[in-house]
Amino acid sequence: MNPSAPLLARLDRLRERVARLVALRSADDPTADDPLRGLYLSPDAARHLLLRADAASAGPDGPVPEAPLPGPQEFEDAAEFEDAAEAEEAARPEGGDDRLYRLAVRLGLTVLDVQLLLVALAPDLQRAFEPLYGYLNDDVSRRRATVGLALELCGLPAHSAEGRARFHPAAPLSALGLLRIEEPDRPFLSRALSVPDRVVAHLLGDDTQDPTLGGRVRALAAPLVRLQHDALPQRLGKRLAAGPLTVYLREQREGDGLACAAAALAVAGQEALHYVPRASAPAPADSRDHETPQYHEARYHETDHEIAALLREARLRGCAVVVAPLPDRPGPLIRALAVSDVPVLLAGTRPYDPQWCDGHRDPLVLDAPRQRAGDLDAWSAALGSAEATGGGPADLAGVVAPYRLGGEHIRRAARAAQELAAFEDAPLSGSHLRLAARQQSASGLEQHARRIRPAVTWDDLVLPEAPLAHLHELALRSRHRERVLGDWRLSAGGGRGRGVLALFAGDSGTGKTLSAEVVAAELGLDLYVVQLSSVVDKYIGETEKNLERIFTEADRTDAVLLFDEADAVFGKRSEVKDAHDRYANLESAYLLQRLESFDGIALLTTNLRANIDDAFTRRLDLVVDFPFPDAAQRLALWRHSLASVPCVPGIDPGRCAREFELAGGSIRSAVVTAAYAAAGRGEAVTDADLLTGAQREYRKAGRLVLDDDNGW
Incomplete structure (x- = not known):
C-alpha cells in the first residue's frame, strides 16, 4: 500500500472537522459572503467579534451562539481529547505503512501531538486547506494553521494550559524538530505553524536526505565481517539493542572506532548515519581555555540548525548517529548531540576530557579494539567471488598482510583495484591491490618526509x-x-x-x-x-x-x-x-x-x-x-649497473673491480660518469670510460690515483 494512504485518510477526517468549524463560524457571521472578508474590518464584523469575545469570556457555562450545524466538540483538557481521538482511530482501522503512527510510537508522541502535527502539515499536502484556514484565521493571506486555530480544531479552549504547553520549545513537537512555531512577535494564538519539508517528505515515504546536511552525512556501511577477535563490539551491540546510549570510542589508530561502531550496530540490528564534522579552525595562540562558552560562540562551526537537522534525520529514520573523526574542539559538538532518544557513537584518538560534557552527562568511554592488519576475511568479502574478480591474486593473504585498513577503506581499495584491472584489461593481481591499498593509506607524512615509490626488487x-x-x-x-x-x-x-x-x-x-x-x-x-x-x-x-x-x-x-x-x-x-x-x-x-x-x-x-x-x-x-664489498661483489655491482647501458663488445669491468675499492653507490656514480662521456661522443661505453669514472670517484674520496703516463 502507498505510504501516503493512511496520511491522506487522516486528512479526510481533519477536513470534516474543518468543515464543521467553518459551518459554525459562518452561521452567524454577517461578513461570511463578503468577497473582501479578511482584508478589512467592517462595523458588522467588529460587532460580531465583540459578541464572540463576550461568549468566550462568559466561560463554558455562558451563552453560546446557536449553530445550524454541529460544531467540533470542546474538551476541558488534553487527556479528554486524546481519549476521544483514540476512539476515533479505533473506529477507523487503517492498513498499510502508517508512517505517522510509527513515528509517534518511536518518539513517544501523544495523540494530541499527532493531531496538532496533522493540522499544521495539512496545507502542505492538500491545497484545499489553504482557503479554509484563511477563512478561519479571518485573514485570506494567512493560509497556514495558527496556534489558536490548531487548539480550536482539536476541541481545546484557547486558555487550556495543557494544550498551550504542547507548543513550548521544550515540548516534543518543537524539541524533536517536527514543528516550527513562526512569527514570534505576534500574539501567541496568532503565531503560524509549519512542518519542515523533510518531515512531510518522510511521512509521504520519501527518505531523501535533508539537503541541509550537505555531503557530510551518509549511511554507515555494514562491517564486511563480524569482529570475533574482540568481545567489546558484541557487548556494546547488546547494550545498544536495549536502548539509546552515548558512547565515546577512544581509538589508537584512526578508523578503529568507526570499525567498532559499525560492528556493534550490526549486532544491535540498527542502521546509522555517519556524520563527518567540519574541521575546526586552529585555536588562537593566546587562548588558555578552548572550551569556554565565549570560545564556543566564536569558533564552533557546526550550526545549531545543522545539528538539529542531523538529529531529526536520525529520529525520522529510527537510526543511530556515528561521528568520526571528531573536530579539534569536540566539546560543543558532543554537548549538542547529548540527547536521550538517539544512540550516538563518537570516535576519536584523543583521550576523553570531562570538560567536553561540562554540565551534561558523560558518555560511556571505551577503548576501541585495534583493527587487524591484513584481515583476510574482510578483503575476501570486499573483493567478492573469484568469478567477479577475475580469479584474484593467488597469495591474497601475503599481499594484504601489511595493510591496516578499516572496512570502508578496504571496500574502496578493492573497488579501485578492480577498476585498475579492468582498465588494463587484465586479471586482478597483487600489484593492483597494493597500489589501491597505498592510495587509501595516503597521509600527511609528505609534510615531514620525502616520499619514494619503490621501483626496485x-x-x-x-x-x-x-x-x-x-x-x-x-x-x-x-x-x-x-x-x-x-x-x-x-x-x-x-x-x-x-x-x-x-x-x-x-x-x-x-x-x-x-x-x-x-x-x-x-x-x-x-x-x-x-x-x-x-x-x-x-x-x-x-x-x-x-x-x-x-x-x-x-x-x-x-x-x-x-x-x-x-x-x-x-x-x-x-x-x-x-x-x-x-x-x-x-x-x-x-x-x-x-x-x-x-x-x-x-x-x-x-x-x-x-x-x-x-x-x-x-x-x-x-x-x-x-659490509664493504669484496672484489667479486664489486664485479657483480659493475655488471648490474651496466645491464641497461649500451657498451662496446667485449667490455670488461673486471679490471676496475679489482683495482678500485669502491662501494656500490660509488660504482653506480662511476658508471653514470662513463655513460655521460659516451653519450657526448654518440658512441657506446668503453673500458676507458669506465676507467675515467672510477678515477673520478677515487679523487672525490681524496684517494691517490696514478695518472695516464704511469698507466695503472
Whole structure:
C-alpha cells in the first residue's frame, strides 16, 4: 500500500472537522459572503467579534451562539481529547505503512501531538486547506494553521494550559524538530505553524536526505565481517539493542572506532548515519581555555540548525548517529548531540576530557579494539567471488598482510583495484591491490618526509648472504607481526606497540637506503625518508614536537619510515655538563619512550654504528650490517649497473673491480660518469670510460690515483 494512504485518510477526517468549524463560524457571521472578508474590518464584523469575545469570556457555562450545524466538540483538557481521538482511530482501522503512527510510537508522541502535527502539515499536502484556514484565521493571506486555530480544531479552549504547553520549545513537537512555531512577535494564538519539508517528505515515504546536511552525512556501511577477535563490539551491540546510549570510542589508530561502531550496530540490528564534522579552525595562540562558552560562540562551526537537522534525520529514520573523526574542539559538538532518544557513537584518538560534557552527562568511554592488519576475511568479502574478480591474486593473504585498513577503506581499495584491472584489461593481481591499498593509506607524512615509490626488487641488491637473509626476515616480521605479537600474545606489554624497528649500519654507498626501498617494495608500501631539516630545531622542545608529528602520522599510515643518517637524532647520551647536554639528553629520552609505543615500520641507517645509543639498540628488532664489498661483489655491482647501458663488445669491468675499492653507490656514480662521456661522443661505453669514472670517484674520496703516463 502507498505510504501516503493512511496520511491522506487522516486528512479526510481533519477536513470534516474543518468543515464543521467553518459551518459554525459562518452561521452567524454577517461578513461570511463578503468577497473582501479578511482584508478589512467592517462595523458588522467588529460587532460580531465583540459578541464572540463576550461568549468566550462568559466561560463554558455562558451563552453560546446557536449553530445550524454541529460544531467540533470542546474538551476541558488534553487527556479528554486524546481519549476521544483514540476512539476515533479505533473506529477507523487503517492498513498499510502508517508512517505517522510509527513515528509517534518511536518518539513517544501523544495523540494530541499527532493531531496538532496533522493540522499544521495539512496545507502542505492538500491545497484545499489553504482557503479554509484563511477563512478561519479571518485573514485570506494567512493560509497556514495558527496556534489558536490548531487548539480550536482539536476541541481545546484557547486558555487550556495543557494544550498551550504542547507548543513550548521544550515540548516534543518543537524539541524533536517536527514543528516550527513562526512569527514570534505576534500574539501567541496568532503565531503560524509549519512542518519542515523533510518531515512531510518522510511521512509521504520519501527518505531523501535533508539537503541541509550537505555531503557530510551518509549511511554507515555494514562491517564486511563480524569482529570475533574482540568481545567489546558484541557487548556494546547488546547494550545498544536495549536502548539509546552515548558512547565515546577512544581509538589508537584512526578508523578503529568507526570499525567498532559499525560492528556493534550490526549486532544491535540498527542502521546509522555517519556524520563527518567540519574541521575546526586552529585555536588562537593566546587562548588558555578552548572550551569556554565565549570560545564556543566564536569558533564552533557546526550550526545549531545543522545539528538539529542531523538529529531529526536520525529520529525520522529510527537510526543511530556515528561521528568520526571528531573536530579539534569536540566539546560543543558532543554537548549538542547529548540527547536521550538517539544512540550516538563518537570516535576519536584523543583521550576523553570531562570538560567536553561540562554540565551534561558523560558518555560511556571505551577503548576501541585495534583493527587487524591484513584481515583476510574482510578483503575476501570486499573483493567478492573469484568469478567477479577475475580469479584474484593467488597469495591474497601475503599481499594484504601489511595493510591496516578499516572496512570502508578496504571496500574502496578493492573497488579501485578492480577498476585498475579492468582498465588494463587484465586479471586482478597483487600489484593492483597494493597500489589501491597505498592510495587509501595516503597521509600527511609528505609534510615531514620525502616520499619514494619503490621501483626496485630483490634482484637489484648485491649483498652477502647474511645481510640478505636479515632483510628477508625483516619483511617476514612486518607481515606477521599481528599474528605473533597480537594473536600469540608475545607483545612485551606496558603499552608497547607492534612496530618493527631495524638498524642498517655500514659505510656510505653499501646499499642501506636501496635495501630499505627493496623492503618497502616487497611489502607493497611507500617509503618515507625523514628530512632532518624538518625535524631538528634550535628551540628547546621543538625537535620532540616535530618527531611526535612524524611518529603519530606514521602510526596511522601504512608505510615504511626511514631515518637516514640516524645518528644525528638517535645519538648517544652524554654526561651533563651544561644546559645544552641536558636538553640533548631529553630528546634521546623522548625517542626511547616513543619507539616503545610505535606501531609502524621504522628503519634507521648510520655510517657509524658506535654512535647509536645502546638503549636504542636494545629496542631494535634487527641490526643489519652492510659490509664493504669484496672484489667479486664489486664485479657483480659493475655488471648490474651496466645491464641497461649500451657498451662496446667485449667490455670488461673486471679490471676496475679489482683495482678500485669502491662501494656500490660509488660504482653506480662511476658508471653514470662513463655513460655521460659516451653519450657526448654518440658512441657506446668503453673500458676507458669506465676507467675515467672510477678515477673520478677515487679523487672525490681524496684517494691517490696514478695518472695516464704511469698507466695503472
